[in-house]
Amino acid sequence: MTSSNVPSTTPVTPPVTPKDASAVVLLRDRDDPKVFWVKRSQKMKFMAGYYAFPGGQRDPEDSLVPVANCTDSEEAHMIACAAREIFEETGVLIARGGESLTSERRSLLRRELVEDRLGFNALLELTGLIVDARDFIAAPRWVTPHYMPRRYDTRFYAVWLPEGQETEIIPGELELGEWLRPAEALQRWCDGGCLIATPILHMLQTLSLGIDGFVERLDSVSQAERDRHERIEMRLGFFLCPLRTPTIPPATHTNCYVIGGEEMVVIDPGSAYPEEQEKLDTLIESLQGEGRRIREVIITHLHTDHVGGVRHLVERFSLPVAAHRLTAEAIASSITVDRLIEDGDLILLGGEPYWRLRAIWSPGHARGHLSFYEERTGTLISGDLVVGFGTVVIAPPEGNLNDYLASLRKLLKLPRLTALLPGHGPILEDARGKIEEYITHRLEREEQIIGLLAERPRSIPELVGIIYADLPEAIHPFAAASVEAHLEKLEGEERVVRVDGGYALRGSI
Numbered sequence: 001m002t003s004s005n006v007p008s009t010t011p012v013t014p015p016v017t018p019k020d021a022s023a024v025v026l027l028r029d030r031d032d033p034k035v036f037w038v039k040r041s042q043k044m045k046f047m048a049g050y051y052a053f054p055g056g057q058r059d060p061e062d063s064l065v066p067v068a069n070c071t072d073s074e075e076a077h078m079i080a081c082a083a084r085e086i087f088e089e090t091g092v093l094i095a096r097g098g099e100s101l102t103s104e105r106r107s108l109l110r111r112e113l114v115e116d117r118l119g120f121n122a123l124l125e126l127t128g129l130i131v132d133a134r135d136f137i138a139a140p141r142w143v144t145p146h147y148m149p150r151r152y153d154t155r156f157y158a159v160w161l162p163e164g165q166e167t168e169i170i171p172g173e174l175e176l177g178e179w180l181r182p183a184e185a186l187q188r189w190c191d192g193g194c195l196i197a198t199p200i201l202h203m204l205q206t207l208s209l210g211i212d213g214f215v216e217r218l219d220s221v222s223q224a225e226r227d228r229h230e231r232i233e234m235r236l237g238f239f240l241c242p243l244r245t246p247t248i249p250p251a252t253h254t255n256c257y258v259i260g261g262e263e264m265v266v267i268d269p270g271s272a273y274p275e276e277q278e279k280l281d282t283l284i285e286s287l288q289g290e291g292r293r294i295r296e297v298i299i300t301h302l303h304t305d306h307v308g309g310v311r312h313l314v315e316r317f318s319l320p321v322a323a324h325r326l327t328a329e330a331i332a333s334s335i336t337v338d339r340l341i342e343d344g345d346l347i348l349l350g351g352e353p354y355w356r357l358r359a360i361w362s363p364g365h366a367r368g369h370l371s372f373y374e375e376r377t378g379t380l381i382s383g384d385l386v387v388g389f390g391t392v393v394i395a396p397p398e399g400n401l402n403d404y405l406a407s408l409r410k411l412l413k414l415p416r417l418t419a420l421l422p423g424h425g426p427i428l429e430d431a432r433g434k435i436e437e438y439i440t441h442r443l444e445r446e447e448q449i450i451g452l453l454a455e456r457p458r459s460i461p462e463l464v465g466i467i468y469a470d471l472p473e474a475i476h477p478f479a480a481a482s483v484e485a486h487l488e489k490l491e492g493e494e495r496v497v498r499v500d501g502g503y504a505l506r507g508s509i
């Protein structure tokens with residue numbers, strides 16, 4: 001029972017260059033301000049199912065749009081992008097002068113724009129309207145963190161809803177749009193009713209303190225600086241600290257979570273790199289500074305990229321360690337586990353409100369793998385059973401495909417899944433969809449292997465060469481482990497037999 005040398009997930013590509021984007025914090029009712037937020041549809045490749053502010057990526061044609069009262073051409077492009085996006089997504093047209101548009105005419109023009117029959121610049125020329133920078137209050141700019149598979153350098157603009165205009169969402173990229181008080185939006189987030197990205201949370205928190213001078217307040221907080229994402233609170237009391245971990249190059253990150261209120265636990269402090277450990281130390285110290293108490297370190301499973309920072313954390317903060325018995329046994333030579341967690345154990349974390357982490361023994365990726373289900377909010381911490389991007393490597397003997405599928409099905413039985421907090425990659429809103437996708441993917445792969453073996457007996461390298469033809473050679477050892485896991489399952493089910501130099505379908509030879 002040793003820790004496998006196989007990294008736990010497929011390596012990801014190096015950080016991508018962020019794309020320019022604009023987003024609009026649309027406001028109304030100055031006496032009792034409300035903000036407009038939208039829910040991104042499940043079809044979106046970036047932050048599917050998240051609540052966000054309307055906006056999108058810069059279009060080359062945005063540079064054609066003249067913007068009054070703006071001398072900086074770069075800023076003008078981004079304001080034009082914001083004006084176009086807010087019109088496309090909500091039907092609100094932020095422009096001055098020209099034709100006085102009826103709402104019918106405005107929605108007709110919007111349709112022309114959305115359906116690509118009329119460019120935004122042409123639309124403005126046609127109506128004599130002018131985008132004016134004075135209508136776009138520049139809020140801070142945020143860059144998606146480097147470990148995300150898609151990244152945007154987003155400029156946020158606060159904009160007041162013009163009199164006589166209303167918002168209207170055309171279902172598609174967005175599922176819905178809603179006006180609400182910033183404090184109500186925050187409450188919804190606190191209750192675990194929605195996922196929002198850090199900049200949106202930060203802006204809602206700032207807006208909820210009052211509208212006057214909120215842009216200045218946004219600017220004054222260190223988080224509002226570019227590329228600074230030190231404190232990521234995905235849900236109330238669910239802090240995400242992505243740490244670079246020693247897996248195979250190119251570098252990947254492991255998501256470490258610090259969860260709770262007055263009492264907290266740290267799950268998977270995986271990095272052995274001192275500079276990464278320092279990031280986590282800083283987060284923990286800042287949480288302690290708020291009067292919170294860190295109770296213990298919890299390990300989801302034995303892999304190096306999940307346990308690499310445990311000893312450091314234990315020594316630095318004098319914390320006990322908890323894990324499943326099988327994990328404890330496997331890592332005994334390097335880490336002492338003080339408390340064993342069994343399937344179904346409840347970890348109750350005190351505070352306001354409270355956090356109920358239910359342990360779920362979920363072998364398959366690793367024998368002693370634990371997932372955690374927070375019962376109040378329906379949040380699933382999935383470790384390496386399900387990850388935010390790429391696939392999970394099932395490498396026998398530690399990995400077992402039958403167990404893996406059984407564990408995935410076990411998760412599907414959970415009463416309510418509102419978010420998936422994986423060991424790697426982005427936090428996902430559609431937890432159930434992702435788990436189902438994983439099951440389908442494995443079963444399709446199995447069918448593919450059966451199909452290939454039906455033609456003739458084949459070796460593992462041969463199967464890998466066919467199935468993973470488009471993957472770089474460097475990935476093939478991990479692919480081979482996955483193929484082996486499938487063959488092991490099929491052999492156990494007596495559907496496949498070992499033959500000279502490989503495997504054959506039972507009955508076919």
Ligand SMILES: [Zn+2]
Binds near residue numbers: 007009301303306
């Ligand atoms: Zn792993």
